[in-house]
Amino acid sequence: MTDTIQTAIVGVTGYAGAELARLLLRHPRLKAMPPVFAGRMDSKDEARGGIPLAEIHPQLASGSASGNLRLEPFSWELLLSRGVEVLFLATPHEQSREWVPEALARGLRVIDLSGAWRLTEAANRAVYAFADEGPDQPAAIKAQAAATQALAVYGLPELHRARIAGARLVANPGCYATSIILALKPLVAAGLVDLDIGIVADAKSGVSGAGKAPTAKTHFMSAADNLSAYGAFTHRHTGELLEQIGVDASQIVFTPHLLPIPRGMLSTLYVRFRETKTAATVSRVYHEFFRASPMVRIYDKTLPQIQYSVRTNYADIGFQLAADGRRAVIVSCLDNLLKGASSQAVQNLNVMLGWPESEGLE
Amino acid sequence: MTDTIQTAIVGVTGYAGAELARLLLRHPRLKAMPPVFAGRMDSKDEARGGIPLAEIHPQLASGSASGNLRLEPFSWELLLSRGVEVLFLATPHEQSREWVPEALARGLRVIDLSGAWRLTEAANRAVYAFADEGPDQPAAIKAQAAATQALAVYGLPELHRARIAGARLVANPGCYATSIILALKPLVAAGLVDLDIGIVADAKSGVSGAGKAPTAKTHFMSAADNLSAYGAFTHRHTGELLEQIGVDASQIVFTPHLLPIPRGMLSTLYVRFRETKTAATVSRVYHEFFRASPMVRIYDKTLPQIQYSVRTNYADIGFQLAADGRRAVIVSCLDNLLKGASSQAVQNLNVMLGWPESEGLE
Amino acid sequence: MTDTIQTAIVGVTGYAGAELARLLLRHPRLKAMPPVFAGRMDSKDEARGGIPLAEIHPQLASGSASGNLRLEPFSWELLLSRGVEVLFLATPHEQSREWVPEALARGLRVIDLSGAWRLTEAANRAVYAFADEGPDQPAAIKAQAAATQALAVYGLPELHRARIAGARLVANPGCYATSIILALKPLVAAGLVDLDIGIVADAKSGVSGAGKAPTAKTHFMSAADNLSAYGAFTHRHTGELLEQIGVDASQIVFTPHLLPIPRGMLSTLYVRFRETKTAATVSRVYHEFFRASPMVRIYDKTLPQIQYSVRTNYADIGFQLAADGRRAVIVSCLDNLLKGASSQAVQNLNVMLGWPESEGLE
């Protein structure tokens, strides 16, 4: 077990990157100040070298440790000279596709928060149309992409703890995917769910999930006092659901909705059981599945609400059965920027380094 | 066809009652000022006789017609002396169970906005445990309740236009029920839906749906920046879904959620088709079903959002099909206080009087 | 008095323009369908000719009259061929500076909602740095600008009813200015206020006041759960306060704040009286000043709140005196898109045409 290491973040200008900086700064096993970088290495960002993080995220006002962090001009040499061992990428997925091979080549371990490396099946990746898999790419590029993909481990510690421990590249899950997989996997793995009937995943996310860029959708006037469904049958996180839960596209319907709140996510899952079950049985399945998982809380008496998990690093899961014992509604809540992104990345770091999984997260 | 009539409202102190007063005041076929009354005829409310509605609903500030309306002390004599022909009850369901028989006995036609008379099946009514159906009630009371129930017509004009026209008692539907039935009935009636697979109805409502009484649940601190599921498998509107859509309890799951917005409702419905269908077919089914229904808008290009129907009298319905043509997500939006309550009551009034269905509602 | 006329709107793509379209459509003295145009006459907007307004403002969904309105490609010929007599400009102020002279030259009367023509004093206009007043402009341009400015009447009917009636160009006031001037002018005009002490105007506006363009400031994440002050001592509406209230810059401080709500505005005004006054006296001053003003409501018992005036066409004014009778807090509320913009423009139209001032606004 390593005692203390140095990390770095590329993409600290986004919401998840900023939360990640905050978490790394207070992590008891990490060196004092992680170098942090903007998300796009273009000339505009170069010019931002030296800017305090508090100028980009005014919420991190001066006086707080994360507010005092300053953006640095990125170079691989700087990373190596600082002794960085694990690199967090909170970058757009195309950038992650480019940068991860280079980071691995330089001996860094990588935790990538984008959708770049999460999907094993080419068919599921199609929705991203990654440039390095394009038909006109040189074979060497395609080969490198394939080799990198082969190294990637899906970074949901509750499912892949052992493989994450040894991984060089961890693909941190999507927020919707985390919320839904954690709620469904225990029941599906235990063989309870009638997959012929199919699963419905109705998910609702706060606006931070839509990113920091001002758009018509994220304008206060569009988002406030509203609720809208989007991306039914087509959302990019669908592939993660299929691969991780172990279902095919005909067995699950996933509809995301945009909630008029800054952060937080609630997924309502609908399943039919193959046989009649009691609440006690279902509860036992969840408790056993998550016995060694400190970042998941099972609600046995009530259903979780978004408020209970916002600004925590936990995923909260509760359920209710129909009187017939054949159908269940499961409610799964988390903070989309934390267990749905940044704190999950730290959890992965802990697993990779052999530290207690909840180190720095409670 | 009657040219103009007098109406009255009992229960104008609640949100739906206030919206109803606003609508009646601007209805072109109604006499100038409907008498309005508080919702509970106890001594406290007696004392409120003469109070301007604007004191109870400060939003209806002085200067507006509805703000200037004054609460009157209720008596049947007063109603009859004013020539009231149709009485709206926006009262708690127990009060409606008591008052409706009396109103009918006096020759009034009644539109009741509560859950008192909506359900035909005793099994579905059980959740309300109506006092007049209690085991210890005198037979005369039970008989009167049964007779009254037999007169009631479910007040969803899109389904029961002809029966509403002749009804003496219209049971105005619940807001969730309106939203869900309108979205599902056309598909089920056309035989498209595989009921063995079952239907999922995931519904989300603004806080006005929880009523005007200050409670822990309606406290700003509980409702704001939150989302919570409640009443899974047990919500009182479930019976309306079963009876009106024509399914049994094993064929539909309904979960309501409380949204952090003042008003508006969005239901996301999940169905599987018995056979592959195209979007064009589904669209045609909806358009044909609602051909003569001016208060329903079908969205063919996009999905409706809550903002689009809030403060309108419309129900908005849109849908999206899976690539396999076997599954559909339907989104249904309305304003819970309007098409989910008050404007639907006015729509029923229009049908009862033989007026154009959208009179006073556009 | 004219019986009915044709109007048109340029700039219907913004929030105020859309509200204006809604109001004109239901105005009983206007011809059925006003031609409406986008706000910028560039090639992008040309291409929008024919687009239903509902595509730009999805809230105006199909089925409603304003939702069915279609953008037309602008030309002066089209305006004249339709018989337009009064043109509303809901355009950026630079565009209004260019277009108003041309409209006047073609014999149109204009109600301009921008800040282009509101200010009489060159010193107060400096903050706008209008291109047509620039040092390098040809003398003819400057002369035309000056001549146009000389025609402009400040469109606050409560102050300038008679001049508006005969005006060819009405400069519709800013929302903050309307809210503050209406609250202060009666007291200052009556000589009650000690101007040496100075007036404080602390104003708070909903996000629609910041316009429809997605910006960092209007992003839901910045605006929600927040309050921020901006533009202290420098806001563009300050000149309107000085000219209309009749004070100099040392006698008033005005600080706007951005509220986390879609619409509505509340200004809190602080004055000291030259002599002790009773609440009855202050009330009388307000009632007398606004005796013939149907769009202002005086609150004598309570203070107005934002909710009371949102989605109404009224300005609400209330006040509270200190026990010493020397100081007053005045609270002024209105809907920034209505009495703060669009419904005020319609009120001006009514005055210009000799119609009842509240026609189409109650």
Add this chain to the structure above:
Amino acid sequence: MTDTIQTAIVGVTGYAGAELARLLLRHPRLKAMPPVFAGRMDSKDEARGGIPLAEIHPQLASGSASGNLRLEPFSWELLLSRGVEVLFLATPHEQSREWVPEALARGLRVIDLSGAWRLTEAANRAVYAFADEGPDQPAAIKAQAAATQALAVYGLPELHRARIAGARLVANPGCYATSIILALKPLVAAGLVDLDIGIVADAKSGVSGAGKAPTAKTHFMSAADNLSAYGAFTHRHTGELLEQIGVDASQIVFTPHLLPIPRGMLSTLYVRFRETKTAATVSRVYHEFFRASPMVRIYDKTLPQIQYSVRTNYADIGFQLAADGRRAVIVSCLDNLLKGASSQAVQNLNVMLGWPESEGLE
């Protein structure tokens, strides 16, 4: 300097009490688990002994340290047997008037978060009408109240650090008072402010400031999408402003407003200077005044916003001068439950025990 002590909280059922429990649990110098008690020692609360705090504050869900805390049935014996040295009272002010003398008599030091002991002047206390100062009270009760009052130190460490260090009873300031006094005191103390002109304090608070009891005012429907002024000239915190800033009632006007957000407070202060000042001078005054004050942050480049201080333990102060150098607008932000209540109480504890003032607060 004491190394570690035991504390306790009475009134942990309110919002401020819950935040206080959270802070005490993570304070590095406090013993593991503070005993916590409900706010009212009536039979209803007795019965709550043993209830986990998470049942009363569901946000403190199981798994977190504060969520696992359990309410205990209160007795003085229990307090003493646990070795409690400092008692926090987050109780209604009448309860604090009763309990504080008893706690002091048993040798406890007390930090009282209510308004019970903050005011030195009887005239300022009149608004509370404390029972123990009533005309019919026995002389002994009145004497005890007076003696207790004489012991109380106003718990604003930035002003009274030395006296707090030795205090047996610290009266923790009101949230509005903290926000306004910190912004004004440095300027008034430096003799900059023209008090004849008077100060305006326009303050805006989130809904948690209105307490946990469900009321018409705290109902989501009243608070959301709204802003309202209340208590102009009469708010209970006014006395604190007078005594701590050192002005009389004619020299300051204070108007609180209710914001549609859960937590956070912004005060906008308006002053006129006796002589022309530069921004550099004003900045220097603030920096010098707060040189040794770790919990105050001065903004020199921008104005603070509510978002910047919410969920932090800081008070944020910024300002802007008029071009004439004679007038200033000062903006002061804090979290009403933290620096406006609970974290300020912990700051006082730190000062009382001789610990670093920000211990457990960064």
